[in-house]
Amino acid sequence: MIAEETLVKELKSKDTQSHAFEVLVSTYKERLYWHVRRIVLNHDDADDVLQNTFIKVFRNIEGFKGDSKLFSWMYRIATNEALSFLKQKTKKLGVSDIDYQEKMVENLQADVYFEGDEIQLKLQKAIAKLPEKQKLVFNMKYYEDLKYEEISEILNTSVGGLKASYHLAIKKLENYLTQD
Template sequence: MHNDAALILRLTSEKTKESAFKELLALYKERLYWHIRKIVVSHDDADDVLQNTFIKVYKNIHSFKGESKLFSWMYRIATNEAITHLKQNARQKSSNNEELQQQTIANLQADVYFEGSEIQLKLQKALATLPHKQQLVFNMRYFDDLKYAEMSEILETSEGALKASYHIAVKKIEAYLTRD
């Protein structure tokens, strides 16, 4: 198990900040990439959001208070960056939600980095029909296997609200997958 306290000390010291940040990247880059990727779908967008996430972590490590795990703090930053990215894209496109969902599905089908089976593609299509908050809660619970307490800390939402969102998302996905 990795020691957060020692890494944070190294991250906040000018002498060891660079090497500690490289270690931080090695430890968390892949996990955060896949979390972000599930939110923004596109590989290129996920790379951009991941880069922005690590820039924020680097610039704000001094403000980390240790009230949560370092990864939870970074996960919250990544989540917020991904949501901000989606909102900016939605404003730029200013298209309706249905068009945005169809575009997301088309992008997923054309994505050379997506190596999923037909059922995984269908699940991703079902996910694309959910509101962003439900997508996020479903991804965090189903794919990332986070506990509701961790999700509550990251999203700053009550566990009860998260359980309700997850339940609704599951029902909508089941309905989508069983139609046809």
């Protein structure tokens, strides 16, 4: 694994940019795919958002100042791309965010890329009902096992606020999952 500082330097140099970008994509594509997939819930949409994310990373690498980790910067781009994608989709379809998320969860059963069982499906339905910030925090903490400090960098919010959002998300999920 190449050091992050070296990778950033190589990404900014015209001579090494192409190879460095291949390394970047191979290093982060799976993690970013699953991050995006948990937001948009559809394989094809996740692929599209991921492609847009890497295009933005490539085009904007010169503006990366190193104030945060490269990983956090890319996650922020991926998160924003996924949320923008959802907003465009719901606007185009003329439905609310919640209605769209519930429809996408229902479609998971027919999705050949979804490998979950009934419990996983019920959890996805519960997560879809969470407010956007709680959903993001829950997914990053529960599925990706990110530290609050990392999530704070990605979402540009306080650690205290994230802990409160995660706690509220857990309570709401427990309530939903224990109802019959």
